[in-house]
Amino acid sequence: MTGSLRPGTDRIRTLVVDDEWMVRSMLHTTLDAVPGIEVVAEAADGAEAVGLARRHRPDVVLMDIRMPRMDGLVATEELARLDQPPHVVVLTTFDLDEYVHAALRNGAVGFLLKDASAEEMISAVRSAARGDAMLSPRVTRRLLDKFANPEPQPQRDARARLEALTDKEREILAAVGSGLSNLEIAATLYMSEATAKTHISRLLARLHLTNRVQAAILAHQAGLLDCSPAGQPAHPTPSPAAMASPRCCP
Numbered sequence: 612m613t614g615s616l617r618p619g620t621d622r623i624r625t626l627v628v629d630d631e632w633m634v635r636s637m638l639h640t641t642l643d644a645v646p647g648i649e650v651v652a653e654a655a656d657g658a659e660a661v662g663l664a665r666r667h668r669p670d671v672v673l674m675d676i677r678m679p680r681m682d683g684l685v686a687t688e689e690l691a692r693l694d695q696p697p698h699v700v701v702l703t704t705f706d707l708d709e710y711v712h713a714a715l716r717n718g719a720v721g722f723l724l725k726d727a728s729a730e731e732m733i734s735a736v737r738s739a740a741r742g743d744a745m746l747s748p749r750v751t752r753r754l755l756d757k758f759a760n761p762e763p764q765p766q767r768d769a770r771a772r773l774e775a776l777t778d779k780e781r782e783i784l785a786a787v788g789s790g791l792s793n794l795e796i797a798a799t800l801y802m803s804e805a806t807a808k809t810h811i812s813r814l815l816a817r818l819h820l821t822n823r824v825q826a827a828i829l830a831h832q833a834g835l836l837d838c839s840p841a842g843q844p845a846h847p848t849p850s851p852a853a854m855a856s857p858r859c860c861p
Contacts, residue, residue, distance in 0.1 A: 622649040623740040626669040626697065628660040628686070630678040634725070638673060641729050648736055657686025664690055669697045671739045673732075674719070676703040676710055684713050691718030691821060698739035698822075715828070718821045742808070742823065743792050769832035772818060780817070781835065783810045787823050788830025 627638045627650055635653045642648045651667040654660035657674075658681040664672065672690060676683040687699045700721035701714040711722055720739050723731060773781065786796045797807040811823060820826050830836060 624651045624669045626652050626672045628654040629675040630655050645733055657681030660686050661689045671736050672697045672699045673702050674699050687719050688717040700735045700739050715824050720822045773833050780814050783814055784830050785835045788827045788836050
């Protein structure tokens with residue numbers, strides 16, 4: 612899915628989920644003060660979040676991980692099963708790899724640490740609403756490092772999944788893996804942003820992926836961004852400066 616606001620709305624409807632009321636209050640106050648963003652509800656645990664998401668149909672959910680009753684990882688998986696699932700950005704004080712991977716496997720499109728700045732939080736909500744990935748720069752670097760030199764068997768499995776793709780689809784997947792936004796993909800591949808979104812939606816469906824973060828990981832696992840036989844990169848990778856940007860994706 613590439614993401615868009617619910618029909619008939621012009622604000623990013625956001626659900627804030629955290630078991631600490633002070634954190635919820637801080638996020639609510641920060642986001643509600645931003646033009647174009649509206650906090651529609653708060654939840655203190657994952658079970659409450661799923662119920663509120665069904666009722667309010669938010670565009671974006673900021674989701675804590677460690678919570679009573681139902682944690683954020685299970686809640687994210689439950690939200691992904693809704694007919695119109697919201698885009699989930701996982702928010703936690705723990706940047707452990709198992710949390711990152713589990714959150715992304717369960718359908719999250721972003722992962723931020725709670726010490727992120729207000730600007731990063733706002734950027735995460737906006738990026739998620741567009742369907743772009745949003746990861747903490749520290750988390751992004753570790754993910755890229757993890758998939759820079761994949762093990763032989765996972766790489767073979769990933770490459771096998773790409774065999775049925777057309778050249779254009781491989782080009783789109785490489786662009787996603789390079790961390791480009793929809794607008795940047797459109798400019799790079801000489802197409803409209805709407806066409807780029809359509810290509811990405813079809814690509815995700817064809818590969819049975821939930822979001823573009825999973826697509827980016829698959830691209831790295833398959834070595835799609837490695838140099839071509841001619842010695843030229845298959846697609847430009849983000850510069851160190853771009854990797855440090857709050858907007859960057861893996």
